[in-house]
Amino acid sequence: MKQLTSYEGLHCANCGASMQGEFCHECGQSTHSVLKPMHHMVEETVETVLHIDGRIVHTLPPLLLKPGFLTLEYFSGRRVRYIAPFRLMFVLCLLAFFVCHLRVEDSHIELGPNTQVNTTGNAFDAATTPAAVNLALQQQLADLQRARAAMGPVSNLAASNLAAAENALRQQAAQRLQALGAAPASGISPKPSTDMPAATAAAKDDHTQDIHTKISDDWLTRSSRIEIAWLPEFVNHRLSGSADHFKANIRALKSPGASRQEAYARMLSNFFGVLPQTMFVMIPLFALLLKLFYVFRRRLYMEHLIVALHSHAYLFLSLLLGVSLGALSNWLAPHAAWATHPLHWLEWGLALWIPVYLLIMQKRIYHQGWPMTLLKFWCIGWCYFWLLLFALTVAAALGMAR
DSSP states (O other), rough: OOOOOOOOTTTTTTTTTTTSSSSTTTTTBBBOOSSSOHHHHHHHHHHHHHHHHHHHHHHHEEEHHSSTTTHHHHHTTTTOOOOOHHHHHHEEEEHHHHHHHHHHHHHHHHOOOTTOOOOOSSHHOOOHHHHHHHHHHHHHHHHHHHHHHHHOOOOHHHHHHHHHHHHHHHHHHHHHHHHHHOOOOOTOOOOSSSSSOHHHTTTHHHHHHHHHHHHHHHHHSSSOOOOOTTHHHHHHHHHHHHHHHHHHHHHHHHSSSSHHHHHHHHHHHHHHHHHHHHHHHHHHHHHHHHHHHTTOOOOHHHHHHHHHHHHHHHHHHHHHHHHHHHHHHHHHHHTTTGGGHHHHHHHHHHHOOOOOHHHHHHHHHHOOOOHHHHHHHHHHHHHHHHHHHHHHHHHHHHHHHH
């Protein structure tokens, strides 16, 4: 129970006004000092966290299961029980993209927990005899086979990465044998790619291919110099540096070995790094679309912005749950395959619920008939799809230019 405190005779330390409560009615400053013992700071932190947790309990279930409920509550003035729209969207956006980043990195090449596959060539460099090279290669390939068996069903990207790792091991072993003066065995040479028949690959014009490669390499190795007259010098310098980074990443992607993996990881990290800023730009644009399509409803732009914030918060929450369910399903597949089927059904249900949720939300908030709501829902979705595609393309370009 909160204790009653008398503020008679106290004055505000900031403006000198007589205090009538915990906060000054003139300037708003609190009577509490920030210079407190550490245990008081811990108590206030715990109280703040518990208060936020209480609001999370009241916010997340209706956000996921009740289309438009939070927005209508916010319009009605009942806001204290729920997390503010921008804060809700911001936190869910960061969490969703963080989990997606981890998931994409894991799916790039998924290995078993106790499996170590060496594709850097260190094991072959340490081998001093052809027999040692062959033994090291057999060990590495055995580890790779165990990793493939432990993964179970894999995506096309993971299977391609495993095949590339196997070819890299065979190529490094062949190079080591050549350095030792021994001829590579028949099973060491890299396997030919199944994507292109050998006859088609042999029929290519080598001279034309060399010319195209030289032109491409010249463009990638040439330093960029961007000079736009109406832009400041530091902006032109920044654009030139970004263009050089873009070319460097392209060259790294074309080169085999560890540099390609490093470039991929770097660009992936940069892409997910700019995605939150990209979505912060898309939300006002989505609110502007709502304003244009519902211009005769005489609603303020701020109301449409709140609708956009809650809509994107729901999308980020759905993305977070979907990626988490997918990761949980892959983790359970080797141990309890029967549990993956309900998780897949939940993923499909969550994906199908997204358009239904957004349609019902739009119907409840703007109070129009179903034919007009369906028409506007389709038009807004079509426009937003192309805007989002353009924004993701820009984000990918920015990720490659860093």
